[in-house]
Amino acid sequence: MATPCLRSRADRVIDAAIARAFAAPYNPWRQLGALTSLALAITVASGIVAYALYDTSISGAYQSGLRLQNDPSYFGVLLRGLHRYGADAFMLLMILHLLREFLRSHYRGPRWYSWLSGVPLIWLGWLAGLTGLWLLWDSRALHSVMATAEWLQALPLVDEGLVRNFLASGALNDRFFSLVMFLHIGVPLFLIGGLWAHLQRIHLPAVWPRRAAGVGLLLTLGVVSLLAPAQSLGMADPHFVPKAISLDWFFQLPHVLTDSLSGAGTWAVAGGLTLLCASLPWLDRGRRKPAPARVELIHCNGCSRCAADCPFGAIRMVPRTDGGMHAQQAAVDDELCVACGICVGACPSSTPFRRIEDLVSGIELPEQPIGRLRQTLREVLKSRAPGSMVLVCRCRHSPGGSQAPDPSMLSIEVECLGMLPPSFLDFALRQGLAGAVLAGCEGGNCEFRLGDRWTLDRIAGRRAPRLRRNVARERIISLARQDDEASIRNAVDELLRHPMHDQPGDAR
Numbered sequence: 001m002a003t004p005c006l007r008s009r010a011d012r013v014i015d016a017a018i019a020r021a022f023a024a025p026y027n028p029w030r031q032l033g034a035l036t037s038l039a040l041a042i043t044v045a046s047g048i049v050a051y052a053l054y055d056t057s058i059s060g061a062y063q064s065g066l067r068l069q070n071d072p073s074y075f076g077v078l079l080r081g082l083h084r085y086g087a088d089a090f091m092l093l094m095i096l097h098l099l100r101e102f103l104r105s106h107y108r109g110p111r112w113y114s115w116l117s118g119v120p121l122i123w124l125g126w127l128a129g130l131t132g133l134w135l136l137w138d139s140r141a142l143h144s145v146m147a148t149a150e151w152l153q154a155l156p157l158v159d160e161g162l163v164r165n166f167l168a169s170g171a172l173n174d175r176f177f178s179l180v181m182f183l184h185i186g187v188p189l190f191l192i193g194g195l196w197a198h199l200q201r202i203h204l205p206a207v208w209p210r211r212a213a214g215v216g217l218l219l220t221l222g223v224v225s226l227l228a229p230a231q232s233l234g235m236a237d238p239h240f241v242p243k244a245i246s247l248d249w250f251f252q253l254p255h256v257l258t259d260s261l262s263g264a265g266t267w268a269v270a271g272g273l274t275l276l277c278a279s280l281p282w283l284d285r286g287r288r289k290p291a292p293a294r295v296e297l298i299h300c301n302g303c304s305r306c307a308a309d310c311p312f313g314a315i316r317m318v319p320r321t322d323g324g325m326h327a328q329q330a331a332v333d334d335e336l337c338v339a340c341g342i343c344v345g346a347c348p349s350s351t352p353f354r355r356i357e358d359l360v361s362g363i364e365l366p367e368q369p370i371g372r373l374r375q376t377l378r379e380v381l382k383s384r385a386p387g388s389m390v391l392v393c394r395c396r397h398s399p400g401g402s403q404a405p406d407p408s409m410l411s412i413e414v415e416c417l418g419m420l421p422p423s424f425l426d427f428a429l430r431q432g433l434a435g436a437v438l439a440g441c442e443g444g445n446c447e448f449r450l451g452d453r454w455t456l457d458r459i460a461g462r463r464a465p466r467l468r469r470n471v472a473r474e475r476i477i478s479l480a481r482q483d484d485e486a487s488i489r490n491a492v493d494e495l496l497r498h499p500m501h502d503q504p505g506d507a508r
């Protein structure tokens with residue numbers, strides 16, 4: 001088992017703390033990308049309705065905000081709150097999403113694209129929110145416009161008198177407001193386009209959270225909107241500077257930096273962080289990238305199961321190149337392949353029941369050939385009495401303690417549980433093992449996104465390749481929560497205590 005680094009340990013500690021309050025499928029820490037999309041959708045939807053009720057002139061803007069916040073039916077209060085707090089939630093969730101992906105080192109290897117394409121989304125999200133605050137045209141908005149102008153002034157080609165110009169009467173006019181409105185509507189469109197690009201290398205992306213988590217977010221935003229209504233401050237007045245202005249920290253943090261560091265200092269911090277974030281995939285490459293999956297053409301029948309299961313869209317079906325009887329063959333794009341092995345688990349040629357001496361699958365991980373696994377099973381079982389041993393298959397990325405050698409366990413380690421073809425479980429039981437324990441990442445926490453889902457679906461018969469119907473499912477224990485060896489030990493003992501023929505419903 002790989003020793004987890006400090007960052008991945010931090011991820012596990014946070015995850016475990018949140019898991020105490022939320023059942024596995026609802027754990028918000030595991031669906032931060034999806035929750036960020038939902039927060040964006042709530043903000044955009046409430047913004048569209050608010051736009052219909054909004055006067056975009058400099059004289060009418062402030063009144064529009066007041067009308068919503070004082071709406072006796074509370075519809076306006078709710079609408080304004082959902083838009084404002086939805087935007088705050090979006091920023092917060094996006095930063096947490098970034099943090100989790102960082103802790104899990106999901107910027108290395110082929111994941112560089114998902115990481116890098118996320119970076120501009122931070123700037124776009126921030127700009128969309130900031131221009132939204134300006135549209136309220138209260139003293140917070142004016143302060144923000146001035147602070148942003150001061151920040152922009154620090155750029156080489158920007159006029160040094162930008163702030164002065166804004167303060168001069170006539171500069172803050174309806175044309176300026178139309179520009180702000182244009183930005184506030186246009187930037188989210190880029191954001192949505194950027195999100196589309198961000199998800200291009202993810203197969204079956206979880207764009208929306210589980211229903212319970214989504215309803216939870218919506219309700220939280222609704223309750224906060226009603227309990228702490230979003231309110232405007234006094235109307236913007238260039239001739240009156242209020243003593244203190246409450247800031248929206250999610251969008252106005254750069255202003256605090258500009259106040260304390262100057263515009264140039266803020267550029268240094270913001271630019272430096274952006275650059276650091278964007279270059280992380282090249283600054284920290286981690287361990288050597290394992291060799292990508294390789295198609296063994298002679299064993300590939302073109303069924304396309306591997307392409308359907310690959311979490312990163314690294315496999316395409318292409319016309320046959322060897323003149324064989326099948327129309328198609330799988331082709332792996334090495335640039336996209338993270339070497340998870342899930343395609344090996346999907347391939348019908350991976351079955352250990354094949355009669356060929358050296359088992360080769362239609363698609364293989366060169367560093368973990370599937371034939372080696374069958375060989376290990378055969379050799380170990382030659383010298384063991386039936387029912388005296390349990391197959392323990394561990395995911396290399398799942399949390400777990402150190403394993404002491406144990407004669408009652410045949411331990412194997414795979415890159416991802418999704419790499420283990422279900423027919424291997426059938427094979428292991430037929431060879432005389434008392435059962436199998438699958439110790440992988442908890443629901444929604446799979447290092448390779450879909451490995452746990454496909455494994456459970458294949459065993460339950462919901463997805464090809466299916467575990468044969470008459471295989472005793474009670475002989476297979478899948479550990480949803482396995483942070484320590486104790487749970488594996490208990491599962492193994494349980495299987496050994498009840499030999500195969502004791503099991504109700506056992507087909508053999």
Ligand code: HEM
Nearest residue numbers: 033034036037094098101106114115118119121205206207
């Ligand atoms: C508009 C803001 C964002 C939204 C709505 C968003 C949403 C998502 C979604 C839905 C996924 C797919 C999750 C899955 O199915 O496994 C994803 C993946 C990912 N996101 Fe974001 N994201 C955003 C910003 C960011 C940012 C700022 C970063 C980091 C700089 C980032 C880094 C990643 C990475 C690395 C993945 C791939 C994870 C993997 O390969 O397992 N995202 N994002």
Ligand code: SF4
Nearest residue numbers: 310337338340341343
């Ligand atoms: S090893 Fe994983 S990423 Fe690579 S082709 Fe197979 S399923 Fe896709």
Ligand code: SF4
Nearest residue numbers: 300301304306347362
């Ligand atoms: S799953 Fe196996 S047989 Fe089917 S297309 Fe992929 S490599 Fe070929």
